[in-house]
Amino acid sequence: xxxxxxxxxxxxxxxxxxxxxxxxxxxxxxxxxxxxxxxxxxxxxxxxxxxxxxxxxxxxxxxxxxxxxxxxxxxxxxxxxxxxxxxxxxxxxxxxxxxxxxxxxxxxxxxxxxxxxxxxxxxxxxxxxxxxxxxxxxxxxxxxxxxxxxxxxxxxxxxxxxxxxxxxxxxxxxxxxxxxxxxxxx
Numbered sequence: 001x002x003x004x005x006x007x008x009x010x011x012x013x014x015x016x017x018x019x020x021x022x023x024x025x026x027x028x029x030x031x032x033x034x035x036x037x038x039x040x041x042x043x044x045x046x047x048x049x050x051x052x053x054x055x056x057x058x059x060x061x062x063x064x065x066x067x068x069x070x071x072x073x074x075x076x077x078x079x080x081x082x083x084x085x086x087x088x089x090x091x092x093x094x095x096x097x098x099x100x101x102x103x104x105x106x107x108x109x110x111x112x113x114x115x116x117x118x119x120x121x122x123x124x125x126x127x128x129x130x131x132x133x134x135x136x137x138x139x140x141x142x143x144x145x146x147x148x149x150x151x152x153x154x155x156x157x158x159x160x161x162x163x164x165x166x167x168x169x170x171x172x173x174x175x176x177x178x179x180x181x182x183x184x185x186x
Contacts, residue, residue, distance in 0.1 A: 001136045005123050012121035025113050027081035028097050028105070032130060035071040036137030036155050037061055039107045039130045046094040050082065063156040071154065138163070
C-alpha cells in the first residue's frame with residue numbers, strides 16, 4: 001500500500017463494524033500493521049507475550065523455527081483494545097485471539113478481516129490478504145529509515161537477502177548512483 005492508502009486503511013480500522021468482536025479484530029490488525037509480524041505469529045500470541053514498558057508494549061514473538069524475537073508498539077495504539085480483549089475473551093490456554101468458543105483464529109479469518117477493512121477504505125489490490133500488511137510495514141520502515149538490517153531484525157528474517165525485496169529498487173539511491181557515475185566524467 002502507498003502511504004496515502006495506509007492512512008485510509010488505518011482510519012477504516014476504527015470505522016469497520018465487527019459486532020461483538022470489534023476489539024479483537026481491530027487489535028490483531030493493528031498489531032500486524034504496526035509491527036510487521038506474520039499473521040501466524042499474531043494468532044499464536046498469548047497475553048503473557050505482551051508486557052508494558054514505559055510508553056510501549058514489548059511483544060515477544062515466536063517466529064519461524066521457534067526462534068524468539070521482540071517487537072515494540074506504542075501503548076496508545078492498542079491499549080484500549082487489549083484491555084477490552086482481556087475482559088471479553090479470557091481462555092485457559094492464554095491465547096489472545098480466539099473465537100467465541102475459545103479456538104484460536106485462523107489465518108484465513110484474519111485475511112477476511114483485512115479484506116473487509118480494505119474494501120471499506122476503498123482500496124483494491126491484487127493481493128488483499130493480511131500478509132500485505134507485513135509487506136506494507138516493511139516497505140514503509142525501509143522508506144523512512146533506509147536501514148535494511150533494521151527491516152531484517154523487525155521482520156525476523158534470517159537472511160538480509162530476504163529483506164531486500166522491501167527496498168523496491170530505492171529510487172533515491174539509484175539517483176545517487178547515477179550522480180556518482182556522472183562524476184566519473186569530471
